[in-house]
């Protein structure tokens with residue numbers, strides 16, 4: 001059995017900055033409300049005709065591959081996590097294989113929303129642990145802005161989300177005390193609709209509905225979130241799954257050097273920080289700049305933390321996420 005280790009990280013965010021004041025011009029909201037409830041000051045939105053989920057993922061991946069010190073031809077497998085794919089099918093994994101000119105390796109798409117990157121990491125880790133693959137490219141990318149209800153009706157959801165991508169190369173590590181020590185995944189489908197986008201989906205018979213009934217303004221064509229219910233579940237599940245990961249490895253919260261939580265809401269991160277007694281330098285947050293980028297949020301934050309020198313060799317790094325599904329998960333990493 002091998003371990004897997006993150007050997008390269010990269011991220012890409014579109015240039016176009018959308019501030020809270022910009023949003024207040026198109027819907028009834030304001031900077032104070034958004035900052036107080038979410039911590040977000042600005043986010044990035046792809047301009048019309050600009051990047052796609054795939055092209056942002058490709059840009060992040062190129063940086064991660066270069067930093068891993070490998071060639072694209074060394075990639076044995078691709079895992080792509082997103083809730084905002086370019087096409088209904090095929091998923092973006094094969095588009096990355098094509099656009100990066102990677103040989104005909106397998107490409108897998110992960111549909112686990114905010115937990116997507118941790119699910120993707122866990123899949124990649126198992127392939128490396130068993131010895132099947134040496135280098136796996138893991139991408140989380142989202143283009144939310146084109147699918148949000150940018151009117152007052154959608155304000156409680158639309159102010160939260162931003163666009164961007166992050167990527168990691170996972171490589172074989174022969175020393176079992178290093179790299180990904182364990183990953184922990186959970187789901188509770190009972191609450192599937194509490195944070196969801198119902199259409200397009202075959203359950204909605206969306207083609208017929210759009211074309212024949214002309215109900216494209218139906219609320220089910222936009223994301224729905226029961227905010228307070230999601231918040232309450234998130235703080236409980238984040239705490240549980242972090243503790244589960246620590247206990248599995250005979251560790252305690254005191255052993256954490258850096259917690260990189262999914263950037264759902266600054267208030268959730270602050271709650272977790274307080275609960276585990278962590279200092280400001282032990283939790284990395286960048287939701288203020290990018291909003292919630294769902295499957296991209298952890299790899300973007302992890303890359304920024306690493307670039308700023310906040311993650312060093314030998315550190316215990318904990319990743320944790322909670323989101324639509326509900327799904328949640330954690331990863332315990334000895335850097």
Ligand code: ACO
Nearest residue numbers: 029033037114155156159227228230231264265322323324
């Ligand atoms: N601007 C101004 N007012 C607003 C806005 C807005 N953008 N959105 C909602 N409001 C109003 C509401 O209409 C409501 O008004 P009312 O009292 O007159 O009815 C009031 O603000 C309070 O609305 P709530 O929805 O109760 O506000 P809440 O304090 O719950 O904050 C929020 C909403 C930020 C979504 C919060 O519930 C939350 O963070 N939930 C956690 C979910 C989460 O983190 N989601 C992130 C994405 S999901 C994920 O990553 C898994």
